[in-house]
Amino acid sequence: xxxxxxxxFLAFQKSDRNTVTIKSGxxxxxxxxxxxxWHWLRNKALKQGFQLxxxxxxxxxxxxxxxxxxxxxxxxxxxxxGAGTVVAKKWISSQLDLSDGRVFAPSADGxxxxxxxxxxxxxxxxxSRPKTNRVTAVFTCNSHDLLPKAFEIPEGDVMITNxxxxxxLTRVGTLENTGFAFVEAYIDSNGxxxxxxxxxxxxxxxxxRDKDNGRIKGxxxxxxxxxxxxx
Amino acid sequence: xxxxxxxxxxxxxxxxxxxxxxxxxxxQENLRLYAEEGWQIPGxxxxxxxxxxxxxTLDTAGLKITARTYxxxxxxxxxxxxxxxxxxxxxxxxxxxxxxxxxxxxxxDRLLSVLxxxxxxxxxxxxxxxxxxxxxxxxxxxxxxxxxxxxxMVQNLRFDFQPSIPSWAKKLQ
Numbered sequence: 001x002x003x004x005x006x007x008x009f010l011a012f013q014k015s016d017r018n019t020v021t022i023k024s025g026x027x028x029x030x031x032x033x034x035x036x037x038w039h040w041l042r043n044k045a046l047k048q049g050f051q052l053x054x055x056x057x058x059x060x061x062x063x064x065x066x067x068x069x070x071x072x073x074x075x076x077x078x079x080x081x082g083a084g085t086v087v088a089k090k091w092i093s094s095q096l097d098l099s100d101g102r103v104f105a106p107s108a109d110g111x112x113x114x115x116x117x118x119x120x121x122x123x124x125x126x127x128s129r130p131k132t133n134r135v136t137a138v139f140t141c142n143s144h145d146l147l148p149k150a151f152e153i154p155e156g157d158v159m160i161t162n163x164x165x166x167x168x169l170t171r172v173g174t175l176e177n178t179g180f181a182f183v184e185a186y187i188d189s190n191g192x193x194x195x196x197x198x199x200x201x202x203x204x205x206x207x208x209r210d211k212d213n214g215r216i217k218g219x220x221x222x223x224x225x226x227x228x229x230x231x
Numbered sequence: 232x233x234x235x236x237x238x239x240x241x242x243x244x245x246x247x248x249x250x251x252x253x254x255x256x257x258x259q260e261n262l263r264l265y266a267e268e269g270w271q272i273p274g275x276x277x278x279x280x281x282x283x284x285x286x287x288t289l290d291t292a293g294l295k296i297t298a299r300t301y302x303x304x305x306x307x308x309x310x311x312x313x314x315x316x317x318x319x320x321x322x323x324x325x326x327x328x329x330x331x332x333x334x335x336x337x338x339x340d341r342l343l344s345v346l347x348x349x350x351x352x353x354x355x356x357x358x359x360x361x362x363x364x365x366x367x368x369x370x371x372x373x374x375x376x377x378x379x380x381x382x383x384m385v386q387n388l389r390f391d392f393q394p395s396i397p398s399w400a401k402k403l404q
Contacts, residue, residue: 013331018363021355030355030362081350081367085387086324088317091351091366095390102390117390124391141351141366169351171363221353221361 003051004191005073006183008038009066010056010176011080011097018173033173036180045187052183063101063118067130075135075186079179081172082140082147091168092145096138103130105150114150132157135193137182139175142168148230158193158229162204165224170204174222178204193229201227262314262387269380270372271309272345278303278333279342289336292396294404297337306330308352311370313386327352328368338400344373345381346394373397 017033038054045052053073055061060080061069069076082093083102096103101118116127129152136157138147142164153159160182164170178200185199186192204225264270283299290296308329315322332348351365369388372381377399385392 012364016350016364018361019355021360021362023360081365083367083369085315085368086313086322086326087315088320088322089324093366097367104390111389112391169353169365171353171365172350173363221356221363 003046003049005051005053006045006075006077006186007069007073008052008054008077008179008183009059009061009069009079010038010054011058011060011078012056012172012176013058016081016172017176018171035173035176038180041180041184041187044184048187048190050187052187060097060099062099063116063127066098066103067116070130070133070136073133074191075137075183076133077135077137077139077179077183079139079172079176082138082143084141084146086168089167090145091142091164093140093142093168094146096140096147096150103147103150105146105148107146128152132159134158134191135160135186137179138162139179139182141170141175144228144230153231158231160193160197160200161228161230163226163228165222165226170222170225174204174225177206178227197227197229261385261389261392264312264314264384264386265375265382266384267382269378269382270384272330272347272372272381273309274303274307275333275345278306278330279335291394292401294338294396294400296343296394296396298334299337300332300334302332303330306333308349308354311368311386326368327354328370329364331367336394338396339403341377341400341403342374342379343397343400344371344394346371 015032017035019030019032021030042052042054083095083097084091084093094105094107103116105114115129118125129150131152131154134157137160139162144161144163148159151159162170181203182196182200185196189195278301281301284302285300287298288295289298308327310325311328313324313326328349329352330347330349334346335342336344347370350367353362355362371385371388373383375382375397
């Protein structure tokens with residue numbers, strides 16, 4: 001029996017991962033995180049009947065690679081920054097950059113239609129909204145408010161998004177760790193989505209503000225960020 | 232045609248004055264922000280001093296514009312003002328942006344404008360030391376009057392945004 005395929009696209013620079021700055025004896029040292037053990041997870045997945053394809057970092061998929069994954073894989077996981085802007089006090093991602101185009105969600109009257117846009121020379125060619133696969137996870141800054149509009153989510157499939165908390169922003173290193181926890185739980189649970197999201201949320205909460213009592217357990221940057229299952 | 236909302240800003244050392252309201256502007260429209268003193272991009276000269284990753288000539292409005300793209304290493308983050316409007320309220324927000332890709336547009340060796348791709352950068356938290364990067368933004372800066380300052384900054388760039396040519400550059404023909 002063929003392995004079930006999970007594609008992971010790590011669309012960010014290694015240097016964009018979370019940092020820790022330590023001041024000691026008048027000296028300041030900043031260390032960039034190394035990221036989770038994707039290689040280890042790939043081997044673990046293989047033993048449990050999954051083919052885990054990890055691309056990058058950095059790896060920005062082409063439109064063809066991205067849509068092929070949505071058509072042929074059980075799960076597609078995109079981890080990156082998310083392009084957008086601040087609206088009121090909150091960041092909102094409105095597009096996912098691809099190497100030769102983008103997936104775009106409109107937010108204002110007169111905006112182009114939602115969907116996949118290919119760059120061909122000076123022209124931009126609009127294609128229909130990409131269809132999600134069983135699980136399409138977009139771990140970027142606030143992928144929750146607008147980006148689901150850019151996809152067609154067939155019945156029975158889901159899209160996993162992140163709301164980024166009050167400010168809509170989540171550090172990309174946190175998103176990578178969250179995505180890793182999601183994939184590991186997905187493999188361990190043989191594809192149980194809610195269970196996998198719960199594990200990913202637990203990872204995302206590490207070191208962030210406790211939403212219930214407002215107490216800062218660790219780092220406040222990613223405080224209160226929540227994952228969502230979109231249908 | 233590009234839809235745009237114009238803001239005219241006067242920035243002094245400690246004060247920011249929004250002279251024109253955003254009205255009904257929505258989330259993703261191009262926002263054009265004017266600052267008489269010019270928007271600062273610290274370290275820009277150094278970023279543009281290296282070898283460009285890509286160089287091309289664009290035929291824009293009848294002018295042969297040179298576009299040079301740079302990928303600056305270790306460019307320092309700088310504070311950028313973001314304005315938005317929601318529910319009859321104008322919001323002012325400052326974010327620290329770390330440049331990643333910079334494209335400089337010039338005509339007859341005069342710098343006209345700069346397109347900046349960057350990411351939001353979190354400085355180290357004073358208590359935990361934790362920092363990192365977040366969402367990705369595109370900003371366009373234009374020397375509006377040929378003074379060498381970027382009086383115009385455009386944000387919320389839609390993907391089909393095309394750099395404009397300031398009127399003073401057309402007179403250089």
